Amino acid sequence: xxxxxxxxxxxxxxxxxxxxxxxxxxxxxxxxxxxxxxxxxxxxxxxxxxxxxxxxxxxxxxxxxxxxxxxxxxxxxxxxxxxxxxxxxxxxxxxxxxxxxxxxxxxxxxxxxxx
Amino acid sequence: xxxxxxxxxxxxxxxxxxxxxxxxxxxxxxxxxxxxxxxxxxxxxxxxxxxxxxxxxxxxxxxxxxxxxxxxxxxxxxxxxxxxxxxxxxxxxxxxxxxxxxxxxxxxxxxxxxxx
Numbered sequence: 001x002x003x004x005x006x007x008x009x010x011x012x013x014x015x016x017x018x019x020x021x022x023x024x025x026x027x028x029x030x031x032x033x034x035x036x037x038x039x040x041x042x043x044x045x046x047x048x049x050x051x052x053x054x055x056x057x058x059x060x061x062x063x064x065x066x067x068x069x070x071x072x073x074x075x076x077x078x079x080x081x082x083x084x085x086x087x088x089x090x091x092x093x094x095x096x097x098x099x100x101x102x103x104x105x106x107x108x109x110x111x112x113x114x115x
Numbered sequence: 116x117x118x119x120x121x122x123x124x125x126x127x128x129x130x131x132x133x134x135x136x137x138x139x140x141x142x143x144x145x146x147x148x149x150x151x152x153x154x155x156x157x158x159x160x161x162x163x164x165x166x167x168x169x170x171x172x173x174x175x176x177x178x179x180x181x182x183x184x185x186x187x188x189x190x191x192x193x194x195x196x197x198x199x200x201x202x203x204x205x206x207x208x209x210x211x212x213x214x215x216x217x218x219x220x221x222x223x224x225x226x227x228x229x230x231x
Contacts, residue, residue, distance in 0.1 A: 033219070035221075040223075040224075041223055041224070042119075042121075042206050042221035042222050042223045042224050043160075043206070043219075043221045044221075045218060045219060045220070048216060048217075048218070050216065055216040056216050056217075056218055058218075088158065090160065092160075092219075094217075102210065102212070102217045103162060103165070104162075104219065105162075106152075106159060106160035106161070107159070108157075108158060108159045109158055109159075
Protein backbone atom coordinates (compact mmCIF):
# COMPACT_ATOMS: atom_id res chain seq x y z
CA UNK A 1 0.00 0.00 0.00
CA UNK A 2 1.58 3.25 -1.18
CA UNK A 3 -0.38 5.38 1.25
CA UNK A 4 -1.38 8.91 0.30
CA UNK A 5 0.73 10.32 -2.50
CA UNK A 6 1.01 13.90 -3.71
CA UNK A 7 2.60 15.54 -6.71
CA UNK A 8 4.64 17.52 -7.32
CA UNK A 9 6.90 17.63 -4.28
CA UNK A 10 7.95 21.23 -4.84
CA UNK A 11 6.62 23.97 -7.06
CA UNK A 12 7.70 27.54 -7.75
CA UNK A 13 5.26 29.98 -9.31
CA UNK A 14 5.00 33.72 -9.74
CA UNK A 15 2.23 36.00 -8.58
CA UNK A 16 -0.90 35.86 -10.72
CA UNK A 17 -0.22 32.39 -12.06
CA UNK A 18 -2.39 29.36 -11.56
CA UNK A 19 -1.34 26.04 -10.01
CA UNK A 20 -2.74 22.51 -9.81
CA UNK A 21 -1.74 20.07 -7.09
CA UNK A 22 -2.60 16.39 -7.16
CA UNK A 23 -3.38 13.76 -4.57
CA UNK A 24 -3.99 10.02 -4.69
CA UNK A 25 -5.67 8.66 -1.56
CA UNK A 26 -4.72 5.59 0.38
CA UNK A 27 -6.17 2.40 -1.07
CA UNK A 28 -9.75 1.90 0.10
CA UNK A 29 -10.28 5.54 1.03
CA UNK A 30 -13.04 7.60 -0.58
CA UNK A 31 -12.72 11.01 1.08
CA UNK A 32 -10.01 13.57 0.45
CA UNK A 33 -9.33 16.71 2.46
CA UNK A 34 -6.90 19.50 1.60
CA UNK A 35 -5.00 21.64 4.09
CA UNK A 36 -2.72 24.65 3.83
CA UNK A 37 0.16 24.72 6.31
CA UNK A 38 2.06 27.99 6.46
CA UNK A 39 5.56 27.92 7.89
CA UNK A 40 5.49 27.37 11.64
CA UNK A 41 1.72 26.98 11.72
CA UNK A 42 -0.77 24.16 12.00
CA UNK A 43 -2.69 22.87 8.99
CA UNK A 44 -5.69 24.98 7.97
CA UNK A 45 -8.64 23.15 6.43
CA UNK A 46 -9.35 24.20 2.84
CA UNK A 47 -12.06 21.76 1.72
CA UNK A 48 -13.15 18.14 1.61
CA UNK A 49 -14.32 15.99 -1.28
CA UNK A 50 -16.51 12.93 -1.18
CA UNK A 51 -18.39 11.32 -4.05
CA UNK A 52 -16.86 13.87 -6.40
CA UNK A 53 -18.50 16.77 -4.56
CA UNK A 54 -17.19 19.42 -2.22
CA UNK A 55 -18.76 18.56 1.14
CA UNK A 56 -17.19 21.09 3.46
CA UNK A 57 -15.15 24.21 3.01
CA UNK A 58 -12.93 26.21 5.29
CA UNK A 59 -12.39 29.94 5.26
CA UNK A 60 -10.61 30.16 1.90
CA UNK A 61 -11.51 32.38 -1.08
CA UNK A 62 -12.98 31.11 -4.32
CA UNK A 63 -9.52 31.24 -5.86
CA UNK A 64 -9.11 27.85 -4.22
CA UNK A 65 -11.06 25.16 -6.00
CA UNK A 66 -10.88 21.43 -6.29
CA UNK A 67 -12.06 18.32 -7.97
CA UNK A 68 -12.41 14.66 -7.14
CA UNK A 69 -12.30 12.00 -9.81
CA UNK A 70 -14.20 8.68 -9.96
CA UNK A 71 -11.07 6.87 -8.74
CA UNK A 72 -11.16 9.13 -5.62
CA UNK A 73 -8.00 11.03 -6.54
CA UNK A 74 -8.22 14.78 -6.19
CA UNK A 75 -6.83 18.06 -7.45
CA UNK A 76 -6.44 21.39 -5.74
CA UNK A 77 -6.39 24.44 -8.00
CA UNK A 78 -5.34 27.90 -6.94
CA UNK A 79 -5.86 30.84 -9.30
CA UNK A 80 -4.32 34.30 -9.24
CA UNK A 81 -1.56 33.27 -6.87
CA UNK A 82 -0.54 35.65 -4.10
CA UNK A 83 2.68 35.72 -2.14
CA UNK A 84 0.65 34.62 0.90
CA UNK A 85 -0.28 31.38 -0.83
CA UNK A 86 3.26 30.12 -0.27
CA UNK A 87 2.86 27.13 2.02
CA UNK A 88 2.93 23.37 2.36
CA UNK A 89 -0.26 21.91 0.94
CA UNK A 90 -1.29 18.66 2.57
CA UNK A 91 -3.73 16.11 1.32
CA UNK A 92 -5.38 13.67 3.71
CA UNK A 93 -7.61 10.73 2.93
CA UNK A 94 -10.04 8.70 4.98
CA UNK A 95 -12.83 6.17 4.65
CA UNK A 96 -16.53 6.68 5.28
CA UNK A 97 -17.12 3.00 5.90
CA UNK A 98 -19.23 2.25 8.94
CA UNK A 99 -17.17 1.49 12.00
CA UNK A 100 -14.40 3.91 11.12
CA UNK A 101 -13.98 7.21 12.83
CA UNK A 102 -12.66 9.01 9.78
CA UNK A 103 -9.01 8.68 10.72
CA UNK A 104 -7.07 10.78 8.30
CA UNK A 105 -3.86 9.63 6.66
CA UNK A 106 -1.71 12.44 5.36
CA UNK A 107 0.46 12.69 2.29
CA UNK A 108 3.96 14.19 2.31
CA UNK A 109 2.69 17.49 0.96
CA UNK A 110 3.53 19.85 -1.87
CA UNK A 111 5.71 22.83 -1.04
CA UNK A 112 4.45 25.81 -3.07
CA UNK A 113 6.58 28.93 -3.31
CA UNK A 114 5.10 32.04 -4.90
CA UNK A 115 7.61 34.68 -6.01
CA UNK B 116 -16.63 27.84 16.21
CA UNK B 117 -14.20 25.36 17.60
CA UNK B 118 -10.66 26.41 18.44
CA UNK B 119 -7.58 24.47 19.49
CA UNK B 120 -4.80 26.11 21.47
CA UNK B 121 -1.29 24.85 22.05
CA UNK B 122 0.46 27.30 24.35
CA UNK B 123 3.96 25.79 24.17
CA UNK B 124 5.65 26.72 20.88
CA UNK B 125 8.83 24.81 21.74
CA UNK B 126 9.91 22.27 24.31
CA UNK B 127 12.94 20.13 24.93
CA UNK B 128 13.50 16.98 26.97
CA UNK B 129 16.43 14.76 27.76
CA UNK B 130 16.47 11.33 26.22
CA UNK B 131 14.70 8.76 28.45
CA UNK B 132 12.87 11.47 30.38
CA UNK B 133 9.14 12.25 30.34
CA UNK B 134 7.57 15.30 28.76
CA UNK B 135 4.00 16.60 28.64
CA UNK B 136 2.58 18.72 25.83
CA UNK B 137 -0.48 20.83 26.53
CA UNK B 138 -3.61 21.40 24.46
CA UNK B 139 -6.87 23.12 25.23
CA UNK B 140 -9.89 23.42 22.99
CA UNK B 141 -13.18 25.20 22.89
CA UNK B 142 -16.42 23.65 21.71
CA UNK B 143 -20.07 23.45 22.57
CA UNK B 144 -20.31 19.95 21.12
CA UNK B 145 -20.62 16.87 23.30
CA UNK B 146 -19.49 14.22 20.83
CA UNK B 147 -16.16 14.69 19.16
CA UNK B 148 -12.69 13.22 18.77
CA UNK B 149 -9.30 14.54 19.79
CA UNK B 150 -5.99 13.60 18.25
CA UNK B 151 -2.29 14.15 18.57
CA UNK B 152 -0.36 14.12 15.32
CA UNK B 153 3.41 14.05 14.89
CA UNK B 154 5.15 15.77 11.99
CA UNK B 155 8.85 14.86 11.85
CA UNK B 156 11.31 17.02 9.93
CA UNK B 157 10.59 14.90 6.83
CA UNK B 158 7.11 16.47 7.19
CA UNK B 159 4.72 13.51 6.73
CA UNK B 160 2.07 13.83 9.42
CA UNK B 161 1.30 10.65 11.34
CA UNK B 162 -1.27 9.89 13.99
CA UNK B 163 0.11 9.38 17.50
CA UNK B 164 -3.00 8.83 19.57
CA UNK B 165 -6.73 9.51 19.55
CA UNK B 166 -9.41 9.99 22.19
CA UNK B 167 -13.17 9.70 21.80
CA UNK B 168 -14.93 12.33 23.91
CA UNK B 169 -17.53 9.87 25.14
CA UNK B 170 -14.85 7.68 26.71
CA UNK B 171 -13.73 8.61 30.18
CA UNK B 172 -10.69 6.36 30.11
CA UNK B 173 -7.55 8.06 28.89
CA UNK B 174 -6.06 6.60 25.72
CA UNK B 175 -2.59 5.05 25.73
CA UNK B 176 -0.33 3.86 22.91
CA UNK B 177 2.91 2.36 24.17
CA UNK B 178 5.00 5.31 25.44
CA UNK B 179 2.30 7.84 24.58
CA UNK B 180 -0.67 8.62 26.80
CA UNK B 181 -3.15 11.42 27.17
CA UNK B 182 -4.78 13.23 30.06
CA UNK B 183 -8.27 14.05 28.83
CA UNK B 184 -10.21 16.44 31.03
CA UNK B 185 -13.53 16.97 29.25
CA UNK B 186 -14.98 19.53 31.66
CA UNK B 187 -11.81 21.59 31.51
CA UNK B 188 -11.52 21.03 27.73
CA UNK B 189 -7.95 19.95 28.14
CA UNK B 190 -6.11 17.22 26.24
CA UNK B 191 -2.42 16.84 27.09
CA UNK B 192 0.04 14.34 25.64
CA UNK B 193 2.60 12.60 27.81
CA UNK B 194 5.61 10.99 26.20
CA UNK B 195 7.48 8.59 28.48
CA UNK B 196 11.04 7.37 27.97
CA UNK B 197 11.62 10.00 25.27
CA UNK B 198 13.65 8.88 22.27
CA UNK B 199 15.62 10.88 19.72
CA UNK B 200 13.08 9.82 17.09
CA UNK B 201 10.39 11.67 19.01
CA UNK B 202 11.89 14.96 17.83
CA UNK B 203 9.14 16.55 15.73
CA UNK B 204 6.30 19.05 15.60
CA UNK B 205 3.29 17.82 17.53
CA UNK B 206 -0.19 19.00 16.63
CA UNK B 207 -3.32 18.66 18.68
CA UNK B 208 -6.48 18.30 16.59
CA UNK B 209 -10.24 18.35 17.20
CA UNK B 210 -12.73 16.56 14.96
CA UNK B 211 -16.46 16.46 14.87
CA UNK B 212 -18.92 14.92 12.47
CA UNK B 213 -21.77 16.89 10.94
CA UNK B 214 -24.29 15.64 8.42
CA UNK B 215 -22.17 12.69 7.39
CA UNK B 216 -19.01 14.72 6.89
CA UNK B 217 -16.31 15.74 9.30
CA UNK B 218 -13.82 18.49 9.87
CA UNK B 219 -10.48 18.60 11.63
CA UNK B 220 -9.21 21.71 13.40
CA UNK B 221 -5.54 21.82 14.31
CA UNK B 222 -3.59 23.78 16.87
CA UNK B 223 -0.47 25.73 15.99
CA UNK B 224 1.83 22.98 17.16
CA UNK B 225 4.61 22.38 19.67
CA UNK B 226 8.13 21.78 18.46
CA UNK B 227 9.67 19.06 20.60
CA UNK B 228 13.38 18.42 20.66
CA UNK B 229 14.77 15.35 22.40
CA UNK B 230 18.32 15.90 23.59
CA UNK B 231 20.94 13.16 23.70
